[in-house]
Amino acid sequence: MSLARRLMLTFALSGIVSVAALGGGFQLNEHGARAMAQAGAFAARANDPSAMYFNPAGLAWQDMPAFYGGVTAIIPTSSFYGPLQNNTNMKTESPNQFFNPINFYFAYPTLDKLHMGVSVNNPFGLGSQWPEDWVGRYLTTKVSLQTYFINYSLSYKITDDFAVAAGFSYVLGTVSLDRAVAIPLTAGAGEPRVHLDLSGTSAGWNVGALYKLTPDLSIGASYRSSVKVDANGTATFNPDYATLHLPQGGVSAGLTLPATGYLGVAYTVSPDIQVEADYQYIGWSSYNQLAFTFQADGSQVVQPKNYKNTYILRLGGEYKYCEDLRIRAGYYYDHSPVDAAYVDPILPDANRSGLNIGFGYNFTKNFNVDVAYLLILFDERKAENTVINFDGTYHTRANLFAIDLGYTF
Secondary structure: OOHHHHHHHHHHHHHHHHHHHOOHHHEOOOOOHHHHOOOOOOOOOOOOOOHHHHOHHHHHHOOOOEEEEEEEEEEEEEEEEOOHHHOOOOEEEOOOOOEOOEEEEEEEEOOOOEEEEEEEEOOEEEEEEOOOOOOOOOOOOEEEEEEEEEEEEEEEEOOOOEEEEEEEEEEEEEEEEEEEOOOOOOOOOOOOEEEEEEEEEEEEEEEEEEEEOOOOEEEEEEEEOOEEEEEEEEEEEEOOOHHHOOOOEEEEEEEEEOEEEEEEEEEEEEOOEEEEEEEEEEEHHHOOEEEEEEOOOOOEEEEEOOOOOEEEEEEEEEEEOOOOEEEEEEEEEEOOOOOHHHOEOOEOOOOEEEEEEEEEEEOOOOEEEEEEEEEEEEOOEEEOOOOOOOOEEEEEEEEEEEEEEEEEO
16 A cells, blocks of 8 residues: 555545543433533433433333424633644634434323333434644545434333333434645645445344332433444545546444443432432443444454443432522533543543533413533543554533423323
């Protein structure tokens, strides 16, 4: 293989592997404004249709057909100081970005003890963007990832106090990447750029259980399987120098989304106050490497990622201010799965804290709105001795705003 081909493959892989890995920053847990305002601590109550994400067993106590849906606006900012390999601490800021994952739920009691639900949401997504002429342009300039989970859930109430649930998900995923290509250039030739588009489908499953030990105390647990998406697409180079034999055309990769699980305990302190604490598990160890294949010449590159299983600790509560108004707040701590050696500008992931507030208001007996705000504060992240030879320091934060509307038939 020529030197140009080796350089192209190395840099292409370093970019695409990172977005395929997703990481804590690409996992979305904001799938309903009511739960979001309570830091996502909702698995032991799950008492609106968003139970289909947090714990589908909660559907068993929802006795009226109901719709619940909305959108979350996500506004992240990032800056990078480095790269240290060039003995520089130059600051680079990412451009302004905006993402709007959706959530839609429809719950329907089919029999006395059997309830069903259908939902659509985006459990993994987002992206990153950096200036086109920045020092890391050979790693990435822009990445976008979207996933859609179409889920069907069934919940069955075994006793008045105990219910179980199971569900099936059909998954669609797309990813695109833009970056510059580092190759030997002839005099006067422009620097080529590559654009990659991949998409694929897969399936997964989920289960849940909820037990009301007393009228005031409940525990809940849920689990979602990992999902392997076999993605295929195209690689487009501009300009495409024929003498360099760039592998324009088909490209494929296997993208693994991790298994996740919730375990929660909820307590009704008084008729007006509920609190809940949850532990969320994310099985990132399923992503230890990625095989990436260019169909033009059949070349394949495998790069280790060695992500770690991780967790999120959640604490939230709700205060019934009056019959129609509820005030909510919460806090969570999210532990990053990415070792310092694997941090890159596509996902400058770090441990983070989430501060949540919100409210819910009933316009009528059947129609309500939930609103939430979340401030995510990332720890300063130092990328050291990185496998892509791009060390430096990242600073990131994000503001999230959510609104959901609910209607009971």
